[in-house]
Amino acid sequence: MDILQLFVSGLANGCVYGLIALGFVLIYKATEAVNFAQGDMMMLGAFVTIGLTNAQYMGLPFWVAVPISIAIMAVLGYLLDRFVIRLMFGQSQTAVVILTIALGFVLRFVAGLIWGHDPQTLSNPMAGREVRLGELVLGMEDVAVIVVTLLLTFGLYAFFGRTRLGLAMQGASQNQLAAYYMGIPVKRIQGLIWALAGAVAAVAGILFAAKGSVDPSTGLLGIKAFAAAVIGGFGSLPGALLGGLIVGVMEPFAARYIAAGYSQIAPYALLLAVLIFRPSGIFSQVRAKKV
Amino acid sequence: MRIVFKTDYMQDIRPWKDGYQLGLYLLLLGLAVAAPWLIDTFYLGELTNVLIWALAGLGLMVLTGHTGQASLGHAAFLALGCYANIILIEAGVPFLAAFPLAGLITGVIGALIAVPALRLHGIYLAIFTLALSILVDDIIVLTEPWSGGVSGKFAPPINLLGLEIDRWGTPDAFYWLVLGVVVIVTLGYINLLRAPMGRSFIAVRDSEVSAQAMGVDVARTKTISFGLSCMVTGWAGALMGLYAGAFNNETFSVVISIELLMMIVIGGLGSIHGAFLGAIVIGFLPQFLSIAKEYAGALFGGSTVAIPGLEFGVFGMILIVFILFEPMGLYGRWLKIRTWFELFPFYRKDMFKRQKSYLKTERLR
Numbered sequence: 195m196d197i198l199q200l201f202v203s204g205l206a207n208g209c210v211y212g213l214i215a216l217g218f219v220l221i222y223k224a225t226e227a228v229n230f231a232q233g234d235m236m237m238l239g240a241f242v243t244i245g246l247t248n249a250q251y252m253g254l255p256f257w258v259a260v261p262i263s264i265a266i267m268a269v270l271g272y273l274l275d276r277f278v279i280r281l282m283f284g285q286s287q288t289a290v291v292i293l294t295i296a297l298g299f300v301l302r303f304v305a306g307l308i309w310g311h312d313p314q315t316l317s318n319p320m321a322g323r324e325v326r327l328g329e330l331v332l333g334m335e336d337v338a339v340i341v342v343t344l345l346l347t348f349g350l351y352a353f354f355g356r357t358r359l360g361l362a363m364q365g366a367s368q369n370q371l372a373a374y375y376m377g378i379p380v381k382r383i384q385g386l387i388w389a390l391a392g393a394v395a396a397v398a399g400i401l402f403a404a405k406g407s408v409d410p411s412t413g414l415l416g417i418k419a420f421a422a423a424v425i426g427g428f429g430s431l432p433g434a435l436l437g438g439l440i441v442g443v444m445e446p447f448a449a450r451y452i453a454a455g456y457s458q459i460a461p462y463a464l465l466l467a468v469l470i471f472r473p474s475g476i477f478s479q480v481r482a483k484k485v
Numbered sequence: 486m487r488i489v490f491k492t493d494y495m496q497d498i499r500p501w502k503d504g505y506q507l508g509l510y511l512l513l514l515g516l517a518v519a520a521p522w523l524i525d526t527f528y529l530g531e532l533t534n535v536l537i538w539a540l541a542g543l544g545l546m547v548l549t550g551h552t553g554q555a556s557l558g559h560a561a562f563l564a565l566g567c568y569a570n571i572i573l574i575e576a577g578v579p580f581l582a583a584f585p586l587a588g589l590i591t592g593v594i595g596a597l598i599a600v601p602a603l604r605l606h607g608i609y610l611a612i613f614t615l616a617l618s619i620l621v622d623d624i625i626v627l628t629e630p631w632s633g634g635v636s637g638k639f640a641p642p643i644n645l646l647g648l649e650i651d652r653w654g655t656p657d658a659f660y661w662l663v664l665g666v667v668v669i670v671t672l673g674y675i676n677l678l679r680a681p682m683g684r685s686f687i688a689v690r691d692s693e694v695s696a697q698a699m700g701v702d703v704a705r706t707k708t709i710s711f712g713l714s715c716m717v718t719g720w721a722g723a724l725m726g727l728y729a730g731a732f733n734n735e736t737f738s739v740v741i742s743i744e745l746l747m748m749i750v751i752g753g754l755g756s757i758h759g760a761f762l763g764a765i766v767i768g769f770l771p772q773f774l775s776i777a778k779e780y781a782g783a784l785f786g787g788s789t790v791a792i793p794g795l796e797f798g799v800f801g802m803i804l805i806v807f808i809l810f811e812p813m814g815l816y817g818r819w820l821k822i823r824t825w826f827e828l829f830p831f832y833r834k835d836m837f838k839r840q841k842s843y844l845k846t847e848r849l850r
Contacts (some may be wrong), residue, residue, distance in 0.1 A: 228608045249553040281809045290809055291611055292750055295743055296804035303798025311794075410794070417619065417739075420612055428608075459623050462616045469613045470601040 200446045206405065207334035208390045208442020209343035214419035215426065215434035217391045220462035222428050223354065224363040224387035227279070227290040231298035233416020237393060238301055239267045239399030241309045241406040244316050256318050264396040272393020275385045279410060283381070298413060306410040316403035346397065354431065363387055369470060418419045421465040440464070500675045503520065521657040523807050530652075533660045535768035536667050542749050542760030543670055544717030550755040551683065552710040553690030554603070559718050559745050561621040564737035566591040567726035568625070568632055571640055580643040588720040595715025603707040617740045625734035633836045637733025640726050654729055663724055669715055674757055677713075686710050689757075690767055722810025728841030747804050753814025762815040766803070771796055813837070 217232040229235075245251045246259035254262070269439045274298065282290055302414040323334035366380045373380050402408065402415075422441045428432030441461045448460035489496075489503050501507040521529055529596050545559050569590045573583035625632045632638070642651035650658045677683040685706050688696035693703050726732050744767065752763025774796060811818050817837070827833040 228611075278805065278809065285812065287608060288549075288553075288611070289812065291555065291608060292746065293805060293808045296747065296801040296808070299797045299801030300805065303794045303801065306794045307798075417615065421616070422611070424612055428593075456623075456627070459620060462620050465616045466613065466620075469605060471611060 197231065200331065200450060201443060202332060202336065203302045204443035205439060206333075206339045206442070206445045207445065208422075208439035209339045209435075210398060210402050210405070211415070211419045211422045211442050212302060212435040212438025213346065213394060214416055215396070215423040215438050216350065216431060217394045218419065219422045219426075219429060219431055219434040220350070220387055220391045220394065222367075222423075223405055224367050225279075225384050226367045227282075227287060228294070229391065230291055230294040230416070230426075231301060231413075232265075232391065233419060234301040234305075234413030235267065235271070235299040235395035236399040236402065236416070237408060237410060237413040239263060239396030239404035240313075241399075241410075242396070243400050244314055244336065244403060244408070248317050249359065253482050258306065260400060263400065267392040267396035267399075268389040269392070271395070272385050272389040274392075275388035279388065280384065280399070286482050290448070296418070298416075299359055302410045302413055304427060309410070311410055313407035313409040314403075317402065318404045320404055324403075333405075335401070335404045339405065342397065342401060346394065347431055350394075351431045359383075359386070384439050384466070418461060421461050424465055424469050491508070498679050500679065514668065518661070521660060529656055529660055531768060531772070533652075533663050535726060535764045536660075536663045537721055537728055538745075538748065539761045539764035540663075540667050540670060540724065541718055541721035541745055541758065542752065542764050543667075544714050544719075544721055545745050546749050546760045547674070547677075547686070547717065548710055548714035550749060551678070551690060552686045552707060552714075554707060554710070555611045556609045556614040556714075556742075557739075557746060558616070558618035558742050560737040560742035561614075561617045561712075562591050562595055562715045562718040562737065563589055563722030563741065564621050564625065565594060565715075566722030567732060568638070568739070569719065570723035571638055571726055572631055574641060574643065576827055580645055583732065584720070584723055586725060587723045589718045591719025591722070592716030594711045595719075596712030599708045599711035605710065611826055615742070616737065618739045618774065620625075621698065621737065622734050633733065635733055636730055637736075638726075639731045640729070643727065647746060652730060659727070663728075665726065666720060670720070671757060678757075682706075682709065744800075747800070749814075751804060751807050751814055753816030754812075756814075756816045758816040758819075759814050762819075766815070773791065774799060 214232055214236050217235065218229060219226060221229045221232070234243035243259055243263040245476075246254045246263055248257055274297070279290070280295070282293060318335075320334040320338055325332045325334060325337050332411040341410070354364060362373070362378045363383055363386075365376065366378055366383045370380055399408070402412070419438065420440055423434050424437070425440055426435070426437030444456075444460050444464065452460065491497070492795050501510065501576045508771060516523075516800045520532060523652075523719055524532070541559070541563060544562075545556065547552050548556055566587050570583055570587035573586055574580060580585070582627070598617070602610055603612055626634050628634075640652075642649055642654065644650070644663065648658065649655065650662055652659050678687075685696065691707050696706070697703050722737070729736065748763035749759055750763070751758030751766050752761065778795075807814060821837055824836065
């Protein structure tokens with residue numbers, strides 16, 4: 195029973211990692227750039243919702259605040275692309291990586307200025323309620339996290355595989371120039387994908403803030419989400435979720451069964467191992483470069 | 486407008502362009518040597534700090550600026566160099582041997598790490614090194630018998646040929662020690678860049694495929710570059726430890742790694758000057774901010790509240806501005822200004838324009 199309980203709590207954590215990783219993968223899939231600020235966007239999404247919902251700020255009802263904050267983050271993602279990332283069009287991946295790291299610093303600073311550096315929790319209708327499955331006790335938040343993550347992942351998976359827009363996004367990343375020739379509006383697509391990533395970050399942030407407290411440095415969680423994305427194979431949506439779940443489930447078990455001091459190493463050790471032995475992740479999409 | 490006539494093939498390989506340029510650098514070196522008599526102890530300490538950062542920047546510049554491999558984990562090698570140096574000194578090895586050995590150990594370990602890491606490229610390498618940098622914190626705690634773990638270690642005063650050097654007791658001597666190391670490394674770097682090895686680094690940066698076609702062994706080149714980079718970074722780490730006096734597992738955090746990378750980007754990737762210019766920005770930004778805050782406080786009615794995270798916020802914004810509008814960094818800006826003056830009426834806006842490339846993925850689905 196104990197094991198099952200650990201497993202489920204890990205699953206819920208893993209879903210949050212998976213959601214952040216989903217944001218990485220979305221942007222990577224469509225623009226071939228890696229957004230190191232995704233974790234900070236999640237943090238910002240959480241704070242925007244807190245600012246709308248919590249009594250000491252605006253005090254809107256939870257279910258009104260959620261769509262608003264998702265919309266705000268989507269617009270923010272779009273504006274980021276329009277005014278910052280788009281200027282980088284045609285430059286190297288590494289430059290974009292450094293740019294997004296700097297963006298992360300700025301977002302953390304801005305969030306600290308507005309909401310302060312103390313940890314805060316989101317007041318939400320799910321808090322304190324429980325779901326009982328036999329002997330298993332689940333927090334309502336955990337259930338919500340798992341359900342929402344599964345829906346989002348498979349929704350996005352279908353979106354990329356089935357819709358015209360999704361295919362256009364894939365095309366735009368696989369060969370920008372050819373996509374232009376085929377009449378795909380590559381720049382607009384890039385803006386849309388950043389908006390989508392912003393919205394996903396908001397969802398991740400809301401779920402994370404409902405489960406625990408956030409402060410401006412929460413965004414550093416993004417590094418664990420990286421591990422998730424890499425383990426799953428950058429560029430694969432179900433892979434991101436799977437990677438997130440592996441990292442999430444690994445943590446409570448490592449904390450329980452491995453000596454203290456070694457346990458927090460586990461996700462990173464796995465990341466290094468995956469990078470060394472299977473550099474393109476579990477759901478590999480890469481073959482050696484041909485000339 | 487100055488015109489350099491080339492009358493000899495050696496002129497292309499010589500480290501300096503002409504006597505005028507050599508004279509300028511000698512003047513700069515003279516000023517640097519005389520610094521202890523020119524500025525007070527506080528600023529001398531700051532200058533020492535800037536030089537140490539510049540040394541670390543030189544280390545990363547070999548790898549990122551000249552071989553094109555972005556590393557987000559160089560704080561790991563700073564830590565390695567720092568601990569190796571102190572542990573060797575504590576074991577009774579004289580500083581004169583311990584210091585080069587610390588760099589050598591770091592370099593060898595770096596080259597070993599490079600072997601699996603360099604099969605990766607682009608972001609994967611960045612993530613690999615990022616993970617290394619995170620792990621170092623835990624590894625230092627786990628190897629407590631040697632590293633002192635959470636309680637950390639204290640740097641003893643070092644003994645250089647009978648001369649007692651201590652960061653606080655004899656700041657002048659410590660400054661000269663750092664300056665000496667920096668000058669030697671810089672000269673080595675300049676020499677490297679005009680040797681076949683340095684040229685092959687640049688070839689790998691610009692295009693791995695064409696480098697391979699020209700007969701450059703890409704894997705070997707990258708490994709050597711990683712090793713050299715780690716060696717210099719290790720020395721910088723050793724000096725950083727001596728400068729700080731005390732350090733523990735949290736001294737060399739991921740943030741330092743990221744700061745290092747950003748420093749060389751602000752300074753200008755792919756130029757030795759860039760490492761120094763970036764280090765000056767990093768070193769003096771905190772001072773500058775506190776002075777600016779004081780002014781702003783005096784101007785708007787005495788509110789000098791500490792704003793947590795201000796430094797990083799400003800730093801991030803500076804970096805964004807640089808990447809967007811001056812990707813060649815401070816040194817690139819200086820080059821443009823200088824060219825404008827040298828060619829006076831003939832400078833054109835597109836002279837430094839870089840070619841853009843379109844993305845093509847390596848993924849299949």
